[in-house]
Every structure is written in structure tokens, then in C-alpha cells.
Amino acid sequence: MKKLVSKIFRGSCCMLLLLGLFSCEDWQVKRVHSSVYYFDRPARMWEECLPLGNGRLGMMPDGGLDKEQVVLNEISLWSGCKQDTDNPQASYALPTIRRLLFEGRNDEAQQLMYQTFVCKGAGSGLGDGAEVPYGSYQLLGNLDIQYQYNSTDSVSNYRRQLNLEDAVSTTSFKRGSVTFMRESFTSFTQDVGVIHLTADVEKALNFSYTMNRPEHAILRLEGNDLWLEGQLPDGVDTTACRGMKFAACTRVVLPKGGLIVTDSSRITVQNASEAILLVSMATDYFASDYLERISQLLDEAAGKSYMALEREHSSAYQQYFNRVSLDLGSSERDFWPIDKRLAAFAQDKNDPGLQALYFQFGRYLLISSTRLGLLPPNLQGLWCHTIHTPWNGDYHLNINLQMNHWPAEVTNLSELHMPLIEWTKKQVASGERTAKAYYNARGWVTHILGNVWEFTAPGEHPSWGATNTSAAWLCEHLYQHYLYTKDTAYLADVYPTMRGAAQFFVDMLVEDPKSKYLVTAPTTSPENAYRLNGNTVSICAGSTMDNQIIRELFTNTIASAEVLGTDSDFVKILAEKKARLMPTSIGKDGRIMEWLQEYEEVEPHHRHVSHLYGLYPGNEILLDKTPELAEAARKTLEIRGDESTGWSMAWKINFWARLHDGDHAWKLLTDLLRPCVDTGTNMVNGGGTYPNLFCAHPPFQIDGNFGGCAGMAEMLLQSQNDCIEVLPALPAAWPNGSFSGLKARGGAEVSAEWKNGKVEVMRVKALCKGNFRVKLPREKSAPVSLLLNQKAVSLPVVDGMIMIDMQIGDELAVLY
Known part of the structure; x- marks a missing residue:
């Protein structure tokens, strides 16, 4: 345990000698409550495992005593394949759909869309697309380690912790007279998983390990290296697996000696004092020579000592993590196990250190789940433990993928915005084909569904799949990165993508015969519905969110063109179109209108609050410049209510922060931290937080973690109103x-x-x-x-x- 304590507090005393501000004990307390959480027992479920990631590789060890399972992930591992999903007949139905909408026969327009305005094929498989061409993000496999001990004595001093400061998880315990320690990380420099096993008594380490996967994989031995290899289904050929190829290789290094015994499916280590397990993983998504790359990375890592591996890894990780600090105070609970701490917080909110920890955990997850040159974090970031990942673990584009990146700029991780930006640019070619097929429009469009196969068509069900402002919303991220970095070379690179998204709406917008406004038709207010003629209807013309997003897109594209000194004729067109969009309006009940008309809502407390996009992440609803809209937004939120799914509560934190109501934002933060597992292993209904701090939608969706982190930042700092303002929404609790x-x-x-x-x-x-x-x-x-x-x-x-x-x-x- 001395080694563990030294890891937690490493370097603290010498820093304080330089600063001369606090005692060494004070600094230790501050570091622990803001960057470490732990359990005093092994994980009983996946949602209690500790997430490790370097943006490409993920590991989640459960800290088991006799048997430990480490879930393995690789960010690009998807089933499915590229496909043509555009319905070439869709645009022929568009005039009729629009006519029915403008005649108030929205329910009939919706029925026609069910027949014509959907993707070809199975789409996302209604969220279970592992076996269809759309595909699913999946776990790569499991590393199972079986431990043997020389003593049958009871276990004491068990501690399993994640240190956000160095991105290392540590499990330590004493069995008999022997102290065992396991340190794990996914190296930011060597790009392999590292598991370091030690015992403080010589030759007390005895264990064996193997790898497995539920399907589509085989195990083989090559010398002392254990390989797991496979190929996923492409969803087209149902008789064979012809999709993405993948592999993982595990190698053990014994710096102080020991015996390695192998058979066809398991490697056994006997009488060792120290062991380093190296895990290398890859797919053929980025390169066809993935097997050679796996071996190369293993060879390079095996040539380094554990101390060098850990030091270099932590140093590279800290280049990101150490940019931001947050101290909200401390309490005695800073040293409690995290599950007990969450349970106590549900009864007594006086734990400011937990809230600071949650903020830094959000930053940790973003640093760990994406990387320059790779893919953006998906619905589960990088971590999943199933073949049929909920909602395919895909890129939902009607808020979820965007929410994943809300902390990127404000919490000083601007580079980690780039994978999303590059992914967005890759959707353009497919989106241009979709724009032509469905709307007979130029430019590019994408709808609610996104994956690694450039799927841009509407989803298989119009009630949620017909949202068509996702590309415009993605372009907001392109422009925000410029606002934070002022990089004009970057702006010139992304301007064509923004221009193409704007061009689509120049062509697609049509005049509403009644109001004379330009509107999107058909569209939705994401996933929400209203009552019409006794029916539940989702399809509409000109939802408020669409108007706000398109207005923002036109504004940002105009500003970008002016910075770059280009496209003056197109700028005039955008300005004319922008002036004809319906402004954000207040209904008779004092709330922001969600649709062109004041329809009766099917779910008054619906999780999506899309018509407040202009409040956050947009900036057209401002307390000082549009006070009437701000007050209407407040009333909208009050009637919508606080209770919701995890990510929705996170969004509402940002809303209330923009309204400068810190106490209400804080109240929603405390709701978001509600434990979603009881004192046993039973899941609790509703949104909140799992024991390992993953956000519960439920089930786990990482967007709530990112949205909550961004919301806390929004409470502390705002700059959307052309000025820098600190503590705009400071709650009394801080x-x-x-x-x-x-x-x-x-x-x-x-x-x-x-x-x-x-x-x-x-x-x-x-x-x-x-x-x-x-x-x-x-x-x-x-x-x-x-x-x-x-x-x-x-x-x-x-x-x-x-x-x-x-x-x-x-x-x-x-x-x-």
C-alpha cells in the first residue's frame, strides 16, 4: 500500500515547497478529491469497472480477486459496410408531401413519408444493426486472467481506484502476508494496453490468461504471443463474415524472471515477482497492414521498462489534462468509496469535491475516447461490452454526437474537436447524393443517423429519422473551433463544408403559403410529437429548432466568407434567405413555440428541448439582448420539468446556466449525479449516474458526462455574447x-x-x-x-x- 499512496501523492510535497502556500497534507487532500475515485471491492457489473482509453484503445478491468476480466475495445471496430441507402424515388413524392403539410394534413403527409421518405434497406435495424449493413460498434473481446495464490488467507486492504491525473487504474490488496498490486493503462505513447502485476514477496505471482469473444473470432498461439483474430459480418452476405477484420495480441514480459507455460488457448505464468501484460489491438479500418502494426507496437513496448512506459504515458496524457483545474472545496467524503459517496450525495448534497471530480471525469473521458487522426467518441465514447451495443453505439446527430464535444473548446481540449470536424467533412460526398435523391437540392445533408460507413439518408422511421438539420448543427462545431482558435487557415479548410450545408438549405427551403416564411418541409422537432386530428404526428414544416440552426448556419457562413474575403454573391443570397426565416416566437402560454403552430404536445415533459437550441448551444436567446425570449425559455423549461434522461438533464444544466440561474443549474447537476444502482446490483429507473461515474440514459450514454462537464464550465465562464464573463451562474452551493x-x-x-x-x-x-x-x-x-x-x-x-x-x-x- 505504500507504493499506492506514493502514486496518489507523487510530487505533491516538492510542488508545495516551491509554492509555499499550503502544507503538504492540504495539497494531498486537494489532489485526491479532485482527481481520484475508488471502490473498496471488485466490480459486480460492467458499470462499476474503471474506463481506460487512449483515444484508440479501451480497457475496463473489473479488479476481480481470483478471476479478473478486462473488456477490450478499439474505436473503429464496426460491423456493417458502405452501402447505397438513398431512395431514388423519394424526391418525386416531395411535392405531394409539402402540399399536404401546407394544407394542414400533416398526418397524411406522414403516412406518405413512411412509404417514400425513408432509407433503402433495414437502416439502423431500429437501433439493433449488428447484423445489417448499417452495422454496430462492438467490443473487440475480453482478456480473462485467472490468479492462483499460495495462501488461502482472507483478503484485506482492498482498493481499486482510477487516478484521473495520470490515467492509471490501480488495484491493490493484501492476501495473507503478501501485498498484490495491479496497475493498468492504455498508453498514450506506445499505443498498447499495459497491465503491471507485482507482489511484494518474491515468486508469489502465479496466474494464467486467455482472450475470448462471443462470436466471429478464433484464438491462436504464436510462440508466447496469444492472438485473437476475427472478421465481422458486413450485413449483406448473411452466410459469411466479410466485414471489418480485427485482431488483438497479448504478450507477457517477466522483468524479474519466472516460468511461462503455454497451451493452445492459455498462457500460464509461474513463480514471478513482476509481470507486464501488453495488449495490442487494431482493425483494418485505417490500414490493411493492421496485423504487422499490432506486432510492431508490441515489440516497441516490450523493449521498455514499466517505469518508462508509465512515465511516458502519463506525461503525454497530462499535456491535455493539466490544462484545467477546478477547486470547489472539500469534505470528509473525499476519501469515501465512490459508490458510497454517490449514495450519500443523494441524501446530502454537501460534497463539492464530488462535483469537481465529475467535471474532471468528463474531461478525462474526452481525452481518453478520441484522438487526432481517428474517430470522434460515439454514443458510448470508446467503451462497450456487448455485440449488440445500445442504439448501435453510433453517432446520433440530433444532439448526442454534438453534446459529446460541448466540453472540447471551453475545457481547453480544442485539438480533440478535430476528429469530429474531420468526420463531418467525410460525410459531404454521401450527403450530396442524399440531398439530390430526396430533395433535388444542391449542397449536402445528413439526418439523424451516422456511422463509420458515411450513412446520410433519413432513418427507417420518419417520426425520428426525418430530421434534416444535422449537417447544419455539425457545422456549428466547425465554426466554434474557429471562434476559439482564430485560425484562418483552418477556417479556409472547413469553409467549403459549411458552404455546402448552407447551399442545401438555399435550395430546400420553401415558402409557407400562410405565413410567407421560408420553412423546411418536411422535417421534425427531434423525436417529439403533437396531436392532430386525433393522431400522433411528428412530421411538420419549419420546426423552431430548424429555423434557429439554419439562421445560425447562414450567419456563420456569412461571417466566414467575410473573414476569408470570398463568395460575396453567395453571402447576399444567404442574407436574403435568412431574413425570411420565421423568428423564434412566443406562444399564447408564454413559452417558446416548438412548431409553426401551437399544437398540443403528446409528451409535455419530453426529453428533447430542441426549440431552445437558440439558448444553448446557440446564442440567439440572450438575457440582455432578447429578455422576452429568455423569459419564455425559462417558462418552457419550468413546464418541461427537470426529471428526464441523463443527457437531457445535462442539456438543461447548460440552459439554466445561460439564463444565469446557477442554483437551478446546480439542482440539475445534483439530479444528474443520482445513483442509478441501489445498494445491491439492481438498476434504478431514470437518468443519473452509475457507480463508475458513467452517465445513465439509461443505459449508459457518454453524452450525459460530456454535457454535464460542459454545463459546469458554462456556470463558471461564458463568452457567447462577445464578452468574457466569469461566474455568470455561480450557485450558492459553491x-x-x-x-x-x-x-x-x-x-x-x-x-x-x-x-x-x-x-x-x-x-x-x-x-x-x-x-x-x-x-x-x-x-x-x-x-x-x-x-x-x-x-x-x-x-x-x-x-x-x-x-x-x-x-x-x-x-x-x-x-x-
């Missing part, structure tokens, strides 16, 4: 605290410290050259000192704002 390293639009890092709800220090560091507007965080009467690069400056204050020109590296300090 009276004292600090953060550092959050990013603001315009290219700045922001830090702040506060006491008794009042900012004492605020710092803005320029990452880009520019003019920054900063809202002073206290009332006008509060005396304030301004320092630029540690030198006093005097700046005029206008409406509580200051403006300052800064060069890269300049830092403005606001001191009270």
Missing part, C-alpha cells in the same frame, strides 16, 4: 473556489478565484492576438486593480465592461 485554464471565444485562457460568492482575482491570458471585451465580475462600486503583464493599467469602464488589445501571451489580471 461559495468559495477557483478554476484555471478554461477557454473563451476569441482565443483566451481564463482563471478566477472567489470567496463568499465574490470574485477576488480574475485572469485573462491571450492565446491569440485581438481585442477582448471583459465584463468586470463585481458591482461598479467595488474597488478594482487592473494589471497587464503585472503592470498597472487604467482602462475605461463602459456598462461594466472593459476592452483591451492584447498580443499572444499577454495576461490581464483583475484584482479586488
Whole structure:
């Protein structure tokens, strides 16, 4: 256990000697409550296992005593294949569908769409597409380790923890007189999984291991290397597996000696004191020479000591993680097991360290589940343990994939936005074919479904599959990355993608005969429905979300063209079309209207709140500029209610933060942290959090983790209103605290410290050259000192704002 304690607190004392601010004990407490969580027993279910990932490879060890299972994942492992899913006859039905919508016969239009406006084939298999061409993200396999002990004594001092600071999980316990330790990580430098086994008594390590998979894989031995190889079904040929190929290879290294015994399906290690299990995995999605790559990575990793492997891994990971800190305070529960801590939080919310931990866990998951040059995190990020992953573990495009990236910019992980951006660009060619087939339009479109096979057609059921603003929503991410980085070369690269998405709506929008507004027809308000003529109807014309997203797309495309000095004629067209979109409107009941008309909702408390897109992640509903809309948004949220699925509660945290209601945002954060497993192993209905901090939709969906993390950042820092504002939605539950390293639009890092709800220090560091507007965080009467690069400056204050020109590296300090 001494080694474990030293790992947790490594380096803390020497840092404090330099800083001279806290005692070493104080610093240890701060680090533990903000970056470590643990269990005092092995996992009883997958949702108690600890997630490890390097953006390509995932591992989840369960910490079992006699038998340990480690679930293995690789980000690109999908069944299915590329296919032509566009219905060439769809556009012929479009005029009739539109006529029926404009005549108020939406239910009849919907029936016609069921026949014509769907994809060819089985689509997503209604969310179970493992055996159809759409495919499913799947686990690669399991590594099963069987341990033998020289003692039958009872186990004591069991601890299984995940350290977010170095991305290493550790299991330690004492059996008899021997202390055993297992350290696991997915290397950010060597790109292999590493499991380090030690015992503090010589030759006390005895174990065997094998790999398995439920289907479509075989096991073979090559020397002392154990290989698991297979090929998934493509969904076309039902008699053979002709889809993606994959493999995993496990090798054991014994630095202090020991005996290796092999048979056809298992490798046994006897009388060792230390063992390093290396796991290399790959598919042929990125390269046909994946088998050679697996062996190469193993050889390179096997040539390094464990200390070098861990040191290099943690250093590379910390280049991302250490950019942001958050301290909200501490309590005695900082040292409780995480499952007991969550259960206690449900009864007593006084655990600020848990909330800071949840924030950093969201950042940890994003760092761990995507990587430059690879794929964006899917519905489960990187981690799944089944063949039939819920909803195929795909890329749902009516909020979920986008929510996965809400923390990317603000929590200082801008590079990790790029896999989504590159994935978006790859959808364009397919999306152009879909736009032509269904809408006879130029440009490109995609609907609710996305996968690794460039599926852009409507889904197999129009009630949810007909949403057609997903490409426009994705383009919001393209532009947000520019706003945070001010990289004009990047903007020039993504501008054609944004332009193509805008071109689609230039062609697709039609005039509503009654209102004379330009509308999308047909469309939906994602997954929601209304009552019409005694029927439940989803299809509509011109949903509020569509109008908000298209208005934003046109605005951003115009701004991009102006920055790049191009496309002036197209800019004029976009401005004309934008002016004819229906504005966000308030209904007779004081709420934001979700559709063109005030239909009766089928589910008043529906999980999607799409008509508030303009509040978040958009920025057309603003407290100071559109107060009437802001108040209508508030009423909309009050009637919609707080209780919902996990990701929906996360979205609502962001809504309330934008409304500057920190207490309500915090209330939803506490709801999101509701335990979803009881004191046994029974799942609890409703959204919340599993024992390993995964978000429960239910089941597990990672978007709630990312949305909750982004929501906390939104409570601490906002920059959507052309100014930098700290603590815009500070709840009473966080009276004292600090953060550092959050990013603001315009290219700045922001830090702040506060006491008794009042900012004492605020710092803005320029990452880009520019003019920054900063809202002073206290009332006008509060005396304030301004320092630029540690030198006093005097700046005029206008409406509580200051403006300052800064060069890269300049830092403005606001001191009270």
C-alpha cells in the first residue's frame, strides 16, 4: 500500500515547497478529491469497472480477486459496410408531401413519408444493426486472467481506484502476508494496453490468461504471443463474415524472471515477482497492414521498462489534462468509496469535491475516447461490452454526437474537436447524393443517423429519422473551433463544408403559403410529437429548432466568407434567405413555440428541448439582448420539468446556466449525479449516474458526462455574447473556489478565484492576438486593480465592461 499512496501523492510535497502556500497534507487532500475515485471491492457489473482509453484503445478491468476480466475495445471496430441507402424515388413524392403539410394534413403527409421518405434497406435495424449493413460498434473481446495464490488467507486492504491525473487504474490488496498490486493503462505513447502485476514477496505471482469473444473470432498461439483474430459480418452476405477484420495480441514480459507455460488457448505464468501484460489491438479500418502494426507496437513496448512506459504515458496524457483545474472545496467524503459517496450525495448534497471530480471525469473521458487522426467518441465514447451495443453505439446527430464535444473548446481540449470536424467533412460526398435523391437540392445533408460507413439518408422511421438539420448543427462545431482558435487557415479548410450545408438549405427551403416564411418541409422537432386530428404526428414544416440552426448556419457562413474575403454573391443570397426565416416566437402560454403552430404536445415533459437550441448551444436567446425570449425559455423549461434522461438533464444544466440561474443549474447537476444502482446490483429507473461515474440514459450514454462537464464550465465562464464573463451562474452551493485554464471565444485562457460568492482575482491570458471585451465580475462600486503583464493599467469602464488589445501571451489580471 505504500507504493499506492506514493502514486496518489507523487510530487505533491516538492510542488508545495516551491509554492509555499499550503502544507503538504492540504495539497494531498486537494489532489485526491479532485482527481481520484475508488471502490473498496471488485466490480459486480460492467458499470462499476474503471474506463481506460487512449483515444484508440479501451480497457475496463473489473479488479476481480481470483478471476479478473478486462473488456477490450478499439474505436473503429464496426460491423456493417458502405452501402447505397438513398431512395431514388423519394424526391418525386416531395411535392405531394409539402402540399399536404401546407394544407394542414400533416398526418397524411406522414403516412406518405413512411412509404417514400425513408432509407433503402433495414437502416439502423431500429437501433439493433449488428447484423445489417448499417452495422454496430462492438467490443473487440475480453482478456480473462485467472490468479492462483499460495495462501488461502482472507483478503484485506482492498482498493481499486482510477487516478484521473495520470490515467492509471490501480488495484491493490493484501492476501495473507503478501501485498498484490495491479496497475493498468492504455498508453498514450506506445499505443498498447499495459497491465503491471507485482507482489511484494518474491515468486508469489502465479496466474494464467486467455482472450475470448462471443462470436466471429478464433484464438491462436504464436510462440508466447496469444492472438485473437476475427472478421465481422458486413450485413449483406448473411452466410459469411466479410466485414471489418480485427485482431488483438497479448504478450507477457517477466522483468524479474519466472516460468511461462503455454497451451493452445492459455498462457500460464509461474513463480514471478513482476509481470507486464501488453495488449495490442487494431482493425483494418485505417490500414490493411493492421496485423504487422499490432506486432510492431508490441515489440516497441516490450523493449521498455514499466517505469518508462508509465512515465511516458502519463506525461503525454497530462499535456491535455493539466490544462484545467477546478477547486470547489472539500469534505470528509473525499476519501469515501465512490459508490458510497454517490449514495450519500443523494441524501446530502454537501460534497463539492464530488462535483469537481465529475467535471474532471468528463474531461478525462474526452481525452481518453478520441484522438487526432481517428474517430470522434460515439454514443458510448470508446467503451462497450456487448455485440449488440445500445442504439448501435453510433453517432446520433440530433444532439448526442454534438453534446459529446460541448466540453472540447471551453475545457481547453480544442485539438480533440478535430476528429469530429474531420468526420463531418467525410460525410459531404454521401450527403450530396442524399440531398439530390430526396430533395433535388444542391449542397449536402445528413439526418439523424451516422456511422463509420458515411450513412446520410433519413432513418427507417420518419417520426425520428426525418430530421434534416444535422449537417447544419455539425457545422456549428466547425465554426466554434474557429471562434476559439482564430485560425484562418483552418477556417479556409472547413469553409467549403459549411458552404455546402448552407447551399442545401438555399435550395430546400420553401415558402409557407400562410405565413410567407421560408420553412423546411418536411422535417421534425427531434423525436417529439403533437396531436392532430386525433393522431400522433411528428412530421411538420419549419420546426423552431430548424429555423434557429439554419439562421445560425447562414450567419456563420456569412461571417466566414467575410473573414476569408470570398463568395460575396453567395453571402447576399444567404442574407436574403435568412431574413425570411420565421423568428423564434412566443406562444399564447408564454413559452417558446416548438412548431409553426401551437399544437398540443403528446409528451409535455419530453426529453428533447430542441426549440431552445437558440439558448444553448446557440446564442440567439440572450438575457440582455432578447429578455422576452429568455423569459419564455425559462417558462418552457419550468413546464418541461427537470426529471428526464441523463443527457437531457445535462442539456438543461447548460440552459439554466445561460439564463444565469446557477442554483437551478446546480439542482440539475445534483439530479444528474443520482445513483442509478441501489445498494445491491439492481438498476434504478431514470437518468443519473452509475457507480463508475458513467452517465445513465439509461443505459449508459457518454453524452450525459460530456454535457454535464460542459454545463459546469458554462456556470463558471461564458463568452457567447462577445464578452468574457466569469461566474455568470455561480450557485450558492459553491461559495468559495477557483478554476484555471478554461477557454473563451476569441482565443483566451481564463482563471478566477472567489470567496463568499465574490470574485477576488480574475485572469485573462491571450492565446491569440485581438481585442477582448471583459465584463468586470463585481458591482461598479467595488474597488478594482487592473494589471497587464503585472503592470498597472487604467482602462475605461463602459456598462461594466472593459476592452483591451492584447498580443499572444499577454495576461490581464483583475484584482479586488
